[in-house]
Amino acid sequence: TWLINRYKLPVDTVNPDINVLPVTGTREALFAIAHCVIDSQLQDPMVVTGNPFYQIYEGAGLLAGASMWYVNTLEENQYLPDYSNVPDHIWERCQLLYICSPNNPTGMVMNQQEYELLFKLSDRYNFVIAADECYSEIYQDESQPPLGILQAADVAGRRNFKNIIIFHSLSKRSNVPGMRSGFVAGDPDLLTYFYQYRTYHGCAMSPYIQEASIAAWNDESHVIENRNLYREKFDAVLDILGPVMEVYRPQAGFYLWPKTPIDDVEFTRLLVNNENVTVLPGSFTSREVEKVNPGKKRIRMALVASLDDCITAAKRIKKQINSL
Incomplete structure (x- = not known):
């Protein structure tokens, strides 16, 4: 319900049984997704991320057996990575792209056009987009909440959320970083693989944290x-x-x-x-x-x-x- 209300999604696009999975904080989930989707048996797999970046992206990619490609986030590009300048041969090897919008540390937000470029690239080269959206609820203009990737996908007619997985957390939104509560959502096929992977390394959220999380997500x-x-x-x-x-x-x-x-x-x-x-x-x-x-x-x-x-x-x- 929160996702549908926050991002103005059609009610039939997010099914909690197949599109959403709770996690004990997004740090472990962001790390785990690389191990879930990267096939290190393929020749020189690549993880692409903006630069600067949350260190988990790099650690996850390297430990999953991939090489890293960094896309500079510069003032002349409005403090957002310019993915249009990434060479084709990098996208051909890319298995996972980490994005962060609102961006850490620049605080800038991706727009519809930038998301649609990534959708086209993902379709062409078949890589997963891992969208870290943990800063989505802290913004300056109350009338303009940041656009999320699922919202952009819906606008673009991609209601199956193919190759998209988002990461949300209560840590920043509700100032409870020690509670370790969040969720991932998106492509149901990805969520199936991610669920299976988490049965080997993840742990269930306690009933007390679940109740507190429900209360937090239901209160704006x-x-x-x-x-x-x-x-x-x-x-x-x-x-x-x-x-x-x-x-x-x-x-x-x-x-x-x-x-x-x-x-x-x-x-x-x-x-x-x-x-x-x-x-x-x-x-x-x-x-x-x-x-x-x-x-x-x-x-x-x-x-x-x-x-x-x-x-x-x-x-x-x-x-x-x-x-x-």
Whole structure:
């Protein structure tokens, strides 16, 4: 019901018996899907992902016996991967594509045209699209929730969701990362294989977590309040850092992805040592591709603390920048 309501899907497109499977958090599910779909017996299988990326994508692909291909996420491409520039010979080897929209760490959202390009590529080269949508419920404009891949597939007339599997979690939506509750949904054939694979490595969600999860998915009031709190934090932090850093307001998610005045690792070290503020160096989130590391001289700032703590941290970051 939540999927149908959130993404305005026809009621007959999502059958919970064949299209949905609960998982104990999407981290393990994102890892497991690679082992479920990658055939390491084929010559040099490939996993494609954006760059920067959630480290689970890379670990899953490599441990499943595949090679990785990274698609840079750059400012000139509106901070989204440009899949149209991936060579044909890479798509021919690709068995799995990880996408993340809203994107971690850039906060940008894919549109219908970008999804339809991926559908065409998937049809042509027969690879699975694993869509990590865990940031889908944290967005700036209340009137424009991010487009999801199942919604895009429905618009494109792909109601069988062929080669599509999505990953949703309560961790970000409801601020319960320790509860380890989420679900996967999509292509019923993929879900059949995934279910069979999980019988060997997955564990069932406890009845208590199931009840709490049902309550969370059925309530939108706390999610709206959560978004309002994030907007307040973005407003306050951007007011402080905007004059001293090159930083933009993301469409969604809870990260800022600003440029740093010096090397990102050194800047992070100074913040920890001098101001007791922890951020993630951008270069730690990405790989160098064609002599470009998209995370170089950037940091990922997660506005997950209280409003007061975020304001304090922003002031300390500003102080550190002014002391350089």
